[in-house]
Amino acid sequence: MNTTNIGKRALVTGASSGIGAAIARELATLGVDLVLTARRHDALEAVAASCKGVKVEIVTADLGKPDAAHALWAAATASGPIDILINNAGFGYFRRFDEVDWARDAELVQLNMTSLVALARCFVDAHKAGTAPAHMLNISSTGAYQSVPNMALYAASKVFVRNFSEALHDEHLGTPLSVTCICPGGTETAFHAASGGGDYSKIANASMKSAEFVAQAGVRAMFAGKRTVVPGLLNQLTCFGVRFMSRRSASRVATQVLGKPRFVLPRRSVS
Template sequence: MNTYTGGNSRTRALVTGASSGIGAAIARELATLGFDLVLTARRRAALDEVAAMCQGVNVEIVTADLGKPDAARMLWDKATANGPIDILINNAGFGYFRRFDEVDWARDAELVQLNMTSLVALARCFVDAHKASTRPAYVVNIASTGAYQSVPNMALYAASKAFVRNFSEALHDEHHGTPLSVTCICPGGTDTAFHAASGGGSYSWIADASTKSAEFVAHASIRAMLRRQRTVVPGLFNKLSCFGMRFVTRRFASRLSTYVLGKPRLMLPNRQEA
């Protein structure tokens, strides 16, 4: 664990999957607001680069692989060693763009662990830590627009994000009127390394038109968090797409997602957190 010393903010945020993409952008957004940071991911060198860009705040780095059992508890213990965590950003996750039966089960087990089990474990640690606290506390869980329908060739990933959405909304409602707020963010296509790492195919014009930058998603996420909103879909096109799902059959929505995402590429790269 290394510390990059900057300002003297009293609010500390833990950001998972902070080495790139949305997680890195959220870390930078939080730093501009003066929040101290604990950044975690598997790749130490990438975390160092992100930390160097978060000026004026204290930044701690904890390398961890949340795709492994019990990693969440160990991460929480290290993250809270120097003080309480007031903001939890559950961003770490990965997916692949392949038929379910074309991927090794060990990879699926890792996806379930990272996208769901570790997220729940960290949320439990956070909620338990704030049961008797009167300080404002925030959880942000990053889901996906894939949470609004089944997605062939991303069956397990989309299902994991539907879980994250339902879990987050229930926690938000359970803690309504308390100092603790839970916000679910459902980004659409985002300009990060996630798509190349997932083996994504040739996207349609719909996917291209709705793609947002990681900075756009990060700004929308933190604004929604501070407003204590329940669920937010960043981007007008994405909002309209998710809203429209309630007016079509689930079978049609599934077929539409197949058209929007195109066909998988031949090779499936190594796992990339996002």
């Protein structure tokens, strides 16, 4: 990896576990100082302790709340500029749309889309006139490639993230600011238990990747200035294959691959 374009300080959202924590550790190995944020302070402290050799700051925040993104940005930049933005925070549920309380859906929209856009705007505004390299990595999902029954709103939010990210990438071609979207498939994190999923098919289980695998793929793609990356060969083949299916067929296949929701829907957990 060419280290000359690596930024000096990164803001990682949803950094208390899973992909966010793995990305934080991956950036630390490259000598990038970190600002880690999530709702759970104790979990953030544990992740910070695992990021050796760099400066790590913790900002506890709930990006599911309105205006939290701007307060987070102010806190993160109080002691220096942010050269890298990792928009990882998000959550989803595996349940019929009409079986979930509206307040939870409103929180999902706020966290997965509105706060992501707010942070992206802060980051772009800070770097649009700059000459130094700046990198944004937005975490979407293979769910962005088709509708996903029982994850209707989550998958739709990831379609938004993918399209938004790719448009920003194209808008900033030829500038020091790059925007990359990563679309992981199933990843070995607490997301599945927290979302109410887990009764997956053999195909879904075979395509599972570790959070570390996804983090490495995302960080490499980000510093290479790539537009979109889907980590894992089976996931790549799946996303490519849906192009040759009707949208209804792709939706039905998604239903078969993901199986049935669990009976009890757990409490929200940020990924």
